[in-house]
Amino acid sequence: MSISIASIIKKSGPFAHSSNSVQKTMFTVLLALAPATVFNLYLFGWPAIMLFTVTVGSCVAIEAGCLALADRPVKAALGDYSAILTGWLMAMSLPPWAPWWIGVMAAVFAIALAKHSFGGIGQNVFNPAMVGRTVMLISFPVVMTAWVAPHPLFSAGAPGLMDAIAITFGGHMPDTVSAASALGYVKTELSRGIPVTESIAKVPDLMDMVLGYRAGSLGETSAVLILAGGLFLMFKRIISWHIPLSVMGGVFLMGAIFHAVDPARYASGMFHLVSGATFLGAFFIATDYVTSPVTKKGQLIFGLGCGVLIWLIRTFAGYPEGVAFAVLLMNGLAPIIDQYTRPRAFGRNSKGEPLPLVKEKP
Amino acid sequence: MKLFPILGGIHPDYRKERTSEKAIVAMPMPATLYIPLQQHIGAPAEVLVAEGDLVRKGQMIARNQGTVSASQHAPTSGRIKAVTEVAAPHPSGLPQMTIVLESDGKDEWADLPEPIADPFTADMHTINDRVAQSGIVGMGGAAFPSAIKLNLGEQKKLEILLLNGAECEPYLTCDDRVMREYPDEIIDGARIMAHALGTPRIVIAIEQNKPQAIGIMTKAASAFPEIRVVGVPVQYPMGSERHLVQAITGRETPARKLTADLGVVVHNVSTTRAVHHAVRFGRPLVARVVTVSGGAIREPNNVLTPIGTLVSDLVEFCGGFAVRPESVVNGGPMMGQPLPSLDVPVVKGTSGILALTAEEINDSQTSSCIRCGNCVTVCPCGLSPIDMASFIRKDKLDGAAKLGVMDCFSCGSCSWVCPSHIPLVHYFNYAKGALNDLERERSKGDRVKIFVESRTVRLERAAEAKRATLAARKPASDNAAPGNAAEAKPAPTTEEKANA
Ligand code: SF4
Ligand code: SF4
Numbered sequence: 001m002s003i004s005i006a007s008i009i010k011k012s013g014p015f016a017h018s019s020n021s022v023q024k025t026m027f028t029v030l031l032a033l034a035p036a037t038v039f040n041l042y043l044f045g046w047p048a049i050m051l052f053t054v055t056v057g058s059c060v061a062i063e064a065g066c067l068a069l070a071d072r073p074v075k076a077a078l079g080d081y082s083a084i085l086t087g088w089l090m091a092m093s094l095p096p097w098a099p100w101w102i103g104v105m106a107a108v109f110a111i112a113l114a115k116h117s118f119g120g121i122g123q124n125v126f127n128p129a130m131v132g133r134t135v136m137l138i139s140f141p142v143v144m145t146a147w148v149a150p151h152p153l154f155s156a157g158a159p160g161l162m163d164a165i166a167i168t169f170g171g172h173m174p175d176t177v178s179a180a181s182a183l184g185y186v187k188t189e190l191s192r193g194i195p196v197t198e199s200i201a202k203v204p205d206l207m208d209m210v211l212g213y214r215a216g217s218l219g220e221t222s223a224v225l226i227l228a229g230g231l232f233l234m235f236k237r238i239i240s241w242h243i244p245l246s247v248m249g250g251v252f253l254m255g256a257i258f259h260a261v262d263p264a265r266y267a268s269g270m271f272h273l274v275s276g277a278t279f280l281g282a283f284f285i286a287t288d289y290v291t292s293p294v295t296k297k298g299q300l301i302f303g304l305g306c307g308v309l310i311w312l313i314r315t316f317a318g319y320p321e322g323v324a325f326a327v328l329l330m331n332g333l334a335p336i337i338d339q340y341t342r343p344r345a346f347g348r349n350s351k352g353e354p355l356p357l358v359k360e361k362p
Numbered sequence: 363m364k365l366f367p368i369l370g371g372i373h374p375d376y377r378k379e380r381t382s383e384k385a386i387v388a389m390p391m392p393a394t395l396y397i398p399l400q401q402h403i404g405a406p407a408e409v410l411v412a413e414g415d416l417v418r419k420g421q422m423i424a425r426n427q428g429t430v431s432a433s434q435h436a437p438t439s440g441r442i443k444a445v446t447e448v449a450a451p452h453p454s455g456l457p458q459m460t461i462v463l464e465s466d467g468k469d470e471w472a473d474l475p476e477p478i479a480d481p482f483t484a485d486m487h488t489i490n491d492r493v494a495q496s497g498i499v500g501m502g503g504a505a506f507p508s509a510i511k512l513n514l515g516e517q518k519k520l521e522i523l524l525l526n527g528a529e530c531e532p533y534l535t536c537d538d539r540v541m542r543e544y545p546d547e548i549i550d551g552a553r554i555m556a557h558a559l560g561t562p563r564i565v566i567a568i569e570q571n572k573p574q575a576i577g578i579m580t581k582a583a584s585a586f587p588e589i590r591v592v593g594v595p596v597q598y599p600m601g602s603e604r605h606l607v608q609a610i611t612g613r614e615t616p617a618r619k620l621t622a623d624l625g626v627v628v629h630n631v632s633t634t635r636a637v638h639h640a641v642r643f644g645r646p647l648v649a650r651v652v653t654v655s656g657g658a659i660r661e662p663n664n665v666l667t668p669i670g671t672l673v674s675d676l677v678e679f680c681g682g683f684a685v686r687p688e689s690v691v692n693g694g695p696m697m698g699q700p701l702p703s704l705d706v707p708v709v710k711g712t713s714g715i716l717a718l719t720a721e722e723i724n725d726s727q728t729s730s731c732i733r734c735g736n737c738v739t740v741c742p743c744g745l746s747p748i749d750m751a752s753f754i755r756k757d758k759l760d761g762a763a764k765l766g767v768m769d770c771f772s773c774g775s776c777s778w779v780c781p782s783h784i785p786l787v788h789y790f791n792y793a794k795g796a797l798n799d800l801e802r803e804r805s806k807g808d809r810v811k812i813f814v815e816s817r818t819v820r821l822e823r824a825a826e827a828k829r830a831t832l833a834a835r836k837p838a839s840d841n842a843a844p845g846n847a848a849e850a851k852p853a854p855t856t857e858e859k860a861n862a
Pocket of ligand 1: 740741742743744745747769770771772773774775776777786787790
């Protein structure tokens with residue numbers, strides 16, 4: 001039967017096609033990520049640049065290997081930039097001074113396990129970058145939560161090239177530079193009985209957090225540039241507003257409601273919105289085509305679910321940040337959401353029965 | 363006038379500027395014309411001429427037969443060269459019975475039917491008969507016999523005659539030009555049709571990318587209070603009947619119903635003009651305006667083309683090919699059909715002949731679906747192309763049918779938008795064809811089953827009757843016999859029903 005499909009392939013239209021392609025789409029996403037990435041690589045210096053290169057490089061190499069093993073055309077498939085994007089997003093979710101093997105192992109889990117064992121591009125259920133990051137976080141919690149304060153390139157005290165090689169490839173993490181991310185700090189303090197109101201007063205003020213001058217992964221800092229990239233994607237119609245807005249809305253509302261109830265126990269909605277990887281998650285991770293629902297209605301449910309889960313995990317689970325877990329959980333639900341949010345067909349009700357003929361004057 | 367939004371849709375490159383400012387030109391009569399007996403939806407017409415006959419322009423050469431059909435007329439005067447099989451303007455290129463007419467170069471009109479003196483007092487049958495007699499079919503591309511659509515007024519209470527001047531397909535400008543150059547003929551035709559249909563109102567819908575046409579038509583309609591000219595948003599496929607009706611009235615035509623059930627009948631603007639010619643001058647449909655365009659055509663143009671002109675002659679009239687076309691399409695690029703060769707005739711439904719280059723078509727290697735959801739967003743029918751395609755790929759046609767693949771009208775929006783260049787429409791066309799075949803098989807199978815069953819019943823009953831008769835001979839079971847014998851009788855009736 002599939003042969004009969006092939007035989008009519010050239011026989012029907014349309015004889016026109018929009019200018020978009022998978023390659024163009026992925027490339028635009030990379031473009032949107034670029035400003036935030038460049039700024040953050042500058043902020044965290046040589047070790048970050050090395051880890052970034054290693055992570056992206058491993059993803060591409062493993063993608064090529066998997067394609068070759070599956071006997072699929074390597075060059076054409078690599079040209080779609082999807083492996084680069086996975087590596088890029090994953091690198092942005094790792095601690096910037098993490099050792100090289102974190103990047104390599106994360107790439108193995110992301111590309112080989114999460115993507116190719118499901119059948120390659122378009123077939124995976126879970127977001128590969130988040131699988132990679134999460135497996136690493138669970139396996140190596142200490143390394144994966146070793147945040148550093150920003151050390152801008154060429155600034156005093158910033159590691160030079162040689163120091164960087166020692167940090168990334170030699171595993172020599174200087175003790176003195178470690179710092180907690182805002183979310184982690186607030187959580188630890190709370191566990192010591194210090195109310196959120198007090199601990200938040202000690203973290204950099206919200207404005208600094210927005211600009212990105214704080215500890216965290218590449219993608220967690222600099223909310224402004226991530227936001228700008230996200231808006232650019234919306235402007236380019238690569239993503240719609242549905243997922244980003246519902247993710248942010250979910251996080252913000254949960255934060256705001258509980259903060260209103262007990263400010264000493266719960267951080268504010270605004271704090272949740274600008275801290276951690278909220279923006280990166282909302283605009284770049286939850287919006288991954290393959291692992292999110294295809295209908296707008298489904299996307300709203302999906303995004304809202306992500307937002308609420310992010311807040312729940314940050315607030316009640318053992319981990320300070322919940323974007324990756326939340327997105328993965330909702331990824332698992334996406335196929336079901338899709339099934340229940342199919343659009344209503346023209347001239348039919350939601351059950352697929354023809355609409356009744358209502359007599360009314362047109 | 364308040365307009366209503368329609369679902370989905372796309373904004374392709376329209377590329378209409380190549381021909382929109384080109385006034386309609388008549389092409390010289392080709393030496394030979396090829397008039398297929400079936401240029402419309404329905405049954406082919408019945409041939410009225412034979413080889414060697416001399417005919418004059420406008421003379422009926424094939425008569426409509428059956429309920430849905432349309433007549434054919436000689437597009438010029440000349441001699442019938444043959445009635446034979448010629449490749450049809452259809453992707454299959456399968457031959458079709460065609461009348462071959464050799465022009466005598468005189469282009470002499472036959473004696474035409476008298477004009478209908480005052481069509482607005484004539485009864486609807488007079489007008490419908492004239493439209494049927496003139497071989498008019500929907501000229502927007504669907505080629506449905508117009509007289510049948512005009513008869514709807516008899517069965518249903520109608521409110522609006524909606525003239526479709528949307529011309530939402532890229533490249534095509536034939537309706538645009540006809541509206542700009544012959545507005546009064548369109549308006550007159552529309553008023554005649556509205557009279558025949560019994561609709562008190564006429565709405566003329568034109569996409570807003572044709573401001574001149576909107577202006578000219580508005581002016582021409584200003585004398586008639588029952589006519590409204592409306593600029594509708596530029597959004598493919600605005601020209602789809604059901605969607606246009608929704609945009610204008612806000613009402614959604616239920617599945618398996620007609621827009622006429624909502625009181626709206628839609629006709630193309632060029633069809634309306636053909637009705638004007640038929641009613642006012644007795645002239646049948648023997649020529650139409652065709653947009654010849656595409657990157658491979660040397661001199662794109664809007665050409666008044668005799669029906670039956672070979673595409674090759676038409677292309678030559680437009681300067682031939684500047685470069686080798688990748689595809690030659692009959693109709694618009696979105697819903698048009700690829701031509702198997704240039705040796706096929708222009709028919710009544712041919713709105714455009716497009717010779718497209720590879721860059722214009724912008725086809726590419728198909729890659730895996732990345733679940734971007736674009737196809738779902740743009741589908742004007744609210745279907746899920748991604749899910750239907752995945753069922754069809756696994757050959758689960760029932761699954762695709764449940765998701766509504768039979769509602770898909772192959773508008774092409776989903777294929778157009780798909781970043782992975784998945785030929786979604788091809789899948790759906792395949793599935794629709796296969797499901798139709800299955801349906802036909804099934805009903806045939808059902809008929810056979812009924813027949814077999816009734817035969818079994820009949821045999822059983824006959825056997826029973828025999829037993830009863832035998833038993834009746836025994837005096838002991840006297841009272842049982844008559845009942846049984848009576849029961850045996852209805853059996854043949856069942857069989858008759860099955861055969862009917
Ligand atoms: S071709 Fe069919 S499925 Fe695709 S957009 Fe048009 S109506 Fe929807
Ligand atoms: S548009 Fe193409 S790639 Fe996107 S979901 Fe539909 S079929 Fe998949």
